[in-house]
Amino acid sequence: MDMIEVYDLTKHYGGFKAVDNVSFNVKEGEIFGFLGPNGAGKTTTIKAILHLVNISSGEIKINGLDVKKNEKEVKRNIGYLPENVAFYDNLTALQNLYFYADIKNASRAECMSLLEEFRLKDSAYRRVGKFSKGMIQRLGMIQAILGEPRLLILDEPTAGLDPRGVVLIRKKIQELNRRGVTIFLSSHILSEVQEICDRVGIINRGVLIAQDTVQNLSKKLDIKPKISIELEKISDQILDAIKKVEGVEGIDVLENTVDVICSSGVKAKVVVAIENAGGKIINLRTREPSLEEVFMKYTEEGVEGA
Amino acid sequence: MTKVVLSIAKKEFLDNIRNYWILGFSLLFLVITLLGSYFGSILVGWQDLEGTIETIENTVVRFFIPIIGLMLGYASIVGEIERGSMSSLLSLPVTRDEVILGKFLGLGSVICSTILIGFGIAGIVIAANVPSPNYGAYLIFIGTSMLLGLGFLSISMLLSSIFKSRAAAMGGAIFTWVFFSIIWTFLIVGIAFYLMSDGSKPNMDLFYSIQLINPITAHSLIENTNIPHNVVVSYEHATLSLLLWTIVPLLTATWIFRRKEI
Known part of the structure; x- marks a missing residue:
C-alpha cells in the first residue's frame, strides 16, 4: 500500500520549472528520504503534496485519496514540519501548541509531555519570539507529531540544530517509524539519509534522477x-x-x-x-x-x- | 467547522490583544472622548452624549477607527505567509475559508473590544455627569463605529490576500486610509464645484448620495443629524453601505486566498 503517490508532477513559477515531471511513491510504514541540494525542488514538491501551491500538472494521492478533492480528510492524517518553521511570536510555546492541538483535535496534555521530551519544558511559558533557532525547530517537530498522525512530512528536520538536537530528532523519527508512522523527509545531507532511511528519491534541478533503496544507493556509490x-x-x-x-x-x-x-x-x-x-x-x-x-x-x- | 474557526479566532485575538498599539488606541479613544465631552462645550461644562458624538466623529471615528482596522488586517494573511507560519497552519485539517473567517472574527473582536472599552468607559463617565443622557443614540454610535472598523478590517484583509509582500500590503493600507479620509474630501469638493460651474445650485441630494459610497462618510451620515435624509440618503442605506464594505471585501479575500500560493 502506498502512503504517497506522485504522478508526473510539474510545477512552473512563471517561466521557471521548479519541478519537472516527477513521479515517485512512498510506501506505508517506511522512511523515505528526499535527497537533493538546496533549490532542487524538494520544498516545492512537498508544498504540492500538501496542496500549498497549485500544481501545473500531475496527480498526487495520499492514502489513496486525491489531495485537492479531500483536503480536510487527507490533512487529518498528516503532520508537517515546514522548512523554516515559524510560530506566533506573541504567544508562549504552550499557547502555540494548544492552538495546533485544538485544531488537530489532539489532547492538550500531550503538549506538555512532548515539550518535556524535546527539552523545552522550562520554556513552556515563554514567548516564542524569544526562542533560538534550534528551539523553534524542536517546537516545530512537536507541532508536527502532535495528535499522532500516520504520515509525517519533514522538510529538512535537522536544519539549525546542534548535534544533540540532531540525535534527538533522529531517535524520535526512528521511534515513531517503529510504531508504524510513515515518514517522508527531505535532506541535502547524504549521510543523514543513508543512516535512517529505507528508500531514497534523488532530485536535482527539478528532475528526479533516481528512486532506490538506500542499500542499493550505497552499493552503487561504492565510494x-x-x-x-x-x-x-x-x-x-x-x-x-x-x-x-x-x-x-x-x-x-x-x-x-x-x-x-x-x-x-x-x-x-x-x-x-x-x-x-x-x-x-x-x-x-x-x-x-x-x-x-x-x-x-x-x-x-x-x-x-x- | 465552528470549532476550528473559533480556535483560529481565539488565537488571533490573543496574539493581537498583546499588541501595545491596541492598548494605546483604547486609551486614546477614552481620553479623546472624555476631553471631547468636557471641553466640547466649555461654557456649560460636560457635554451631553449626543453632542459628544458629533465632536468625536471627526477625530476618533474619521481618522483612528479606519487606522485600527487597516493596521490589524494588512499583515493578517501575507504576513503569516512571509513569516512561514501559514504553511504549518494550512497543513492542519482546516480549509482556507475557515482560516479567513477565523482571522476576521478574531481581529474583529479586537476592534470591537477596543471601541467598547474606549467609548464605553467614556460613555459611563459622561452619563454620570450630565442630566438625562441619551443612551440609545450613544449605543447606536458604538455599534456603527464597530461596523466601520470591521469594514476597514475587511478591506485590509483583502489587501493582505492580494499583495505578495507585507511591505506592499502596508503601502496599500496607507493609500486606502489616505484615499478615504483625505483625498475623498478633495474629490467631493471638486465634484461640487464642477456641478456648480454652470451657475446652477448644486444638487445636494446627489452630493450626499455619493457620500454613501465612502464608509467613513456613510458613518457620518448616520451620526450627523444636520444632514437632510431622503429616499436615497437614509440611515438604512448608510448602514447597508457599512455592511457591504464589511462583507464584499472579505468574500473577495476568501476567493483570492483559495488560489494563493504559500
Missing part, C-alpha cells in the same frame, strides 16, 4: 570512505602501523595529515593502531561522497531502479 587524521607528529613507525591494519586500502600523507582509505568499520582499528605506535591524534574527520558525486554516478549510468 570508499576516507578518514583524514591530523597528527601531532608523523613517523614511519606510525605509517607502517596504519598500513598493517586489515582493511586499509591506501594512505596519503600531506604534512601532518594522513588520509586513510578504508571501509568505515576499520576506522576504530586505525585509531587504535596509531595510538599503539605512539602517535597523538589532534583531529579526525570522515570524508563522505558529495551529492555531486551521487548525481554523477546516477546520471552516468542512466536512471535505473526508478
Whole structure:
C-alpha cells in the first residue's frame, strides 16, 4: 500500500520549472528520504503534496485519496514540519501548541509531555519570539507529531540544530517509524539519509534522477570512505602501523595529515593502531561522497531502479 | 467547522490583544472622548452624549477607527505567509475559508473590544455627569463605529490576500486610509464645484448620495443629524453601505486566498 503517490508532477513559477515531471511513491510504514541540494525542488514538491501551491500538472494521492478533492480528510492524517518553521511570536510555546492541538483535535496534555521530551519544558511559558533557532525547530517537530498522525512530512528536520538536537530528532523519527508512522523527509545531507532511511528519491534541478533503496544507493556509490587524521607528529613507525591494519586500502600523507582509505568499520582499528605506535591524534574527520558525486554516478549510468 | 474557526479566532485575538498599539488606541479613544465631552462645550461644562458624538466623529471615528482596522488586517494573511507560519497552519485539517473567517472574527473582536472599552468607559463617565443622557443614540454610535472598523478590517484583509509582500500590503493600507479620509474630501469638493460651474445650485441630494459610497462618510451620515435624509440618503442605506464594505471585501479575500500560493 502506498502512503504517497506522485504522478508526473510539474510545477512552473512563471517561466521557471521548479519541478519537472516527477513521479515517485512512498510506501506505508517506511522512511523515505528526499535527497537533493538546496533549490532542487524538494520544498516545492512537498508544498504540492500538501496542496500549498497549485500544481501545473500531475496527480498526487495520499492514502489513496486525491489531495485537492479531500483536503480536510487527507490533512487529518498528516503532520508537517515546514522548512523554516515559524510560530506566533506573541504567544508562549504552550499557547502555540494548544492552538495546533485544538485544531488537530489532539489532547492538550500531550503538549506538555512532548515539550518535556524535546527539552523545552522550562520554556513552556515563554514567548516564542524569544526562542533560538534550534528551539523553534524542536517546537516545530512537536507541532508536527502532535495528535499522532500516520504520515509525517519533514522538510529538512535537522536544519539549525546542534548535534544533540540532531540525535534527538533522529531517535524520535526512528521511534515513531517503529510504531508504524510513515515518514517522508527531505535532506541535502547524504549521510543523514543513508543512516535512517529505507528508500531514497534523488532530485536535482527539478528532475528526479533516481528512486532506490538506500542499500542499493550505497552499493552503487561504492565510494570508499576516507578518514583524514591530523597528527601531532608523523613517523614511519606510525605509517607502517596504519598500513598493517586489515582493511586499509591506501594512505596519503600531506604534512601532518594522513588520509586513510578504508571501509568505515576499520576506522576504530586505525585509531587504535596509531595510538599503539605512539602517535597523538589532534583531529579526525570522515570524508563522505558529495551529492555531486551521487548525481554523477546516477546520471552516468542512466536512471535505473526508478 | 465552528470549532476550528473559533480556535483560529481565539488565537488571533490573543496574539493581537498583546499588541501595545491596541492598548494605546483604547486609551486614546477614552481620553479623546472624555476631553471631547468636557471641553466640547466649555461654557456649560460636560457635554451631553449626543453632542459628544458629533465632536468625536471627526477625530476618533474619521481618522483612528479606519487606522485600527487597516493596521490589524494588512499583515493578517501575507504576513503569516512571509513569516512561514501559514504553511504549518494550512497543513492542519482546516480549509482556507475557515482560516479567513477565523482571522476576521478574531481581529474583529479586537476592534470591537477596543471601541467598547474606549467609548464605553467614556460613555459611563459622561452619563454620570450630565442630566438625562441619551443612551440609545450613544449605543447606536458604538455599534456603527464597530461596523466601520470591521469594514476597514475587511478591506485590509483583502489587501493582505492580494499583495505578495507585507511591505506592499502596508503601502496599500496607507493609500486606502489616505484615499478615504483625505483625498475623498478633495474629490467631493471638486465634484461640487464642477456641478456648480454652470451657475446652477448644486444638487445636494446627489452630493450626499455619493457620500454613501465612502464608509467613513456613510458613518457620518448616520451620526450627523444636520444632514437632510431622503429616499436615497437614509440611515438604512448608510448602514447597508457599512455592511457591504464589511462583507464584499472579505468574500473577495476568501476567493483570492483559495488560489494563493504559500
